[in-house]
Amino acid sequence: MSKVLVIAEHDGAALNPSTAKCVACATTIDGAKIDIVVLGASVSGVASEAAGISPVARVLTVERAENEHAIAAVFAPQVAALADDYDYVFGPSTAFGKDLMPRVAALLGVNQVSDIMSVEGSHKFKRPIYAGNAIVTVEAPGDSKVVATVRTASYQAADGGNSAPIESTDVNVELPTHTRFVELQAGQSDRPDLQTASKVVSGGRALASEENFEMIFKLADTIGAGVGSSRAAVDAGYIAPETQVGQTGQIIAPDLYIAIGISGAIQHLTGIKDAGTIVAINKDEEAPIFEVADIGLVGDLFQIVPELTDALS
Amino acid sequence: MDKILVGLKRVVDYNVRVQVKSDGSGVETDGVKMSINPFDEIALEEALRIRERGDASEVIVVSIGTAEAQQQLRTGLAMGADRAILVETSDAIDALSGARVFKEIVDREGADMVILGKQAIDDDNSQTGQMLAAIWGRPQATFASEVVLDGDKAKVTREVDVGLETIEIDLPAVITVDLRLNEPRYVKLPDIMKAKKKPLDQIPLGDLGVTPGPAVNAVEFAPPEARQRGITVDDVAGLVSALKDKGLV
Incomplete structure (x- = not known):
């Protein structure tokens, strides 16, 4: 045993x-x-x-x-x-x-x-x-x-x-007092948690601003998805760090992963390799994300995402 | 605070696409660019900023490995570390032994703080800092995105899955750093020249009384299962219909 x-x-x-x-x-x-x-x-x-x-x-x-x-x-x-x-x-x-x-x-x-x-x-x-x-x-x-x-x-x-x-059960060991909890600032989000969400919509650097991430949120809310991001988007300050997917962020396995404006660096791909279906939307048809995507759509995300959100509403 | 130790691990450069050797014995490292583990650069930058604010007097960079790791230590010295220690061994060092080595150096130097990367990008283990804190019996603040010193205490904000957690720790302590803590400085040419004159001590691993192991041994390496490229659709209507076919929307 x-x-x-x-x-x-x-x-x-x-x-x-x-x-x-x-x-x-x-x-x-x-x-x-x-x-x-x-x-x-x-x-x-x-x-x-x-x-x-x-x-x-x-x-x-x-x-x-x-x-x-x-x-x-x-x-x-x-x-x-x-x-x-x-x-x-x-x-x-x-x-x-x-x-x-x-x-x-x-x-x-x-x-x-x-x-x-x-x-x-x-x-x-x-x-x-x-x-x-x-x-x-x-x-x-x-x-x-x-x-x-x-x-x-x-x-x-x-x-x-x-x-x-x-x-x-009791555990009789002495506990240190040298480390003390101060506070937890949890991201305010009613969206599904990345680890458990069956669908995740992720945005990358191509979103180009914090404001533009609104369209990612809107699409996510339309289909009941969690929101993820690439390291580049987080580093640029467009979105909170806890949304980062990849080697040094969250490793996730949703049924549907929609990568928007994400080129698909290996460090990002390692975070989604167990996803069911990967959808890639990117204007660069050479982007590595297309090599792993089940469904690829080459084009301008600023046109595609609102159109997709409408179509799925 | 007197001394801060920073660990610098020599790893395959971030931009190299690592290939598994055809016989499965390891990954190809011949002729591959080697660099400081990127998280360790962030650790060093933080230590330098603490010293530059006058909150520490000396920053010592430490590496464990072959003589080749001197390269990374010299880069650390050029960034601004005061001196370097190379613990020399040709053996692969497991995380627990690495932590024991750091504990020996902590004791020798009387260090007040150890700052390490939250993980190395080669083995992706994320263990050494936590293990050092355990055997040292001191606090650990892992995945730090902000460090605020306050006398013999520090407030550290940590990147956790739901957001940001802040803890207060007594010093001495171990901090492991996340990506967003700072942006490491670029090394300037005159600094590289100056770094050549800075002290770099070499200590054989055996002198520290640390015997490696028992390790978790690598038996076989394999490339990951590749995902296949799927279909390309022309427009949003095509995408929606493909998603509907799969029952995803």
Whole structure:
């Protein structure tokens, strides 16, 4: 039997879908028995959500006032202590998991396997490197725990319908006070979250201004899509950084991805390689985005986008 | 604050389209342009600005690798670092061992802050900074887009998936930097000349008492599955009908 501990990501109110994707990855390990741990100040709602994920055996909760915000330096010693009973410790390759899991790995004296795309054996995994230009099969030492982040875009969320037992647990470790949460400025958006949106409309530098991004928003709202962007658009200040898709931004896998005025640098393409259908709208017919697009339309986005929005309204 | 350490990793240049070797043993690096990991340049720029504001007295750039990494360290010195340390090894260094090396240098130098890139663009691991903070027992502020120093504390704004998170950390601490923190300066010719005279210490890895491993070993490299170019439509009507055919709108 392989015991897997998945670290739940949540905001205190709701479980992040990345958790069910980590569970999906864990189920591909031979003989996996999967527990989820939820750390927080008060987590009963989140824990019930986690207990619904199949085939989770058990949900552990660690409720402490210090756990109100996901501070890696505070969470890591608790996760490392819980890891004693497990062969694998998995977290998502989101900002939360990327911050926390290497700290856990170091406390356990092991290296981390980052961004698992597939499980190839008990200690063998595939992962992308060089912005997805190469896929490497890596092997973690067979005699030590595996601490890993799961590339969430490579997995469909595990099914629900479960009702795993929820157990409250105490972890007796001293917690540091050297790192303190101050505030979170979440982007105000009623649009679907990039990680879970089935459709995403993304704009690039060719939009040429913050004002012009309005047409991206309008198209997105017309079809119920999330909004993404290229690094160039973010660097130019046209749109908020959390919308950036690519190697150093979000890695996503929507059913439909519409890239507008995005040339398609490899660093961007690595963020969308698992998308269902890629649509490219660009005036440059030589743009690399067309090499990966399922549907390409060469032309002036300032004409095409309003016309498309009208046609889909 | 006295000393800031900055890590500079020698990586395949950002603009190179990396190719997997035909025998799957690795990626082609022969004759390929090598540069400082772009995130590390941002880390160095931030350290230099802190020193230039008078909030630190010395910026030390550190690399781990073969003698060839001197090139990147010299570039760091030309950007304005005061001195450089090359921890020499011909072995590939895993993230945890890299973190242990930095911890040794932190102890030797009595550093107050370590600024690193949030990830290297070769292995895309994003581990070393967090691991260093763990074994040092100090705060980590990852994916920083703003750093505001306040005596022995710092307020750091971090790029997270839903927006921007601000945390306050006590120093000493580890900061890993994101793209939007600053724009690194260009190196001017006279600075390159000056950099040649700046001290660059070489320390064999063995002298630090760090033995690499146990690593997560690469077994095989393969190119990614390529997506196929699809259809081209002539106009919006064609696009809409193609989307409808696929049941997407």
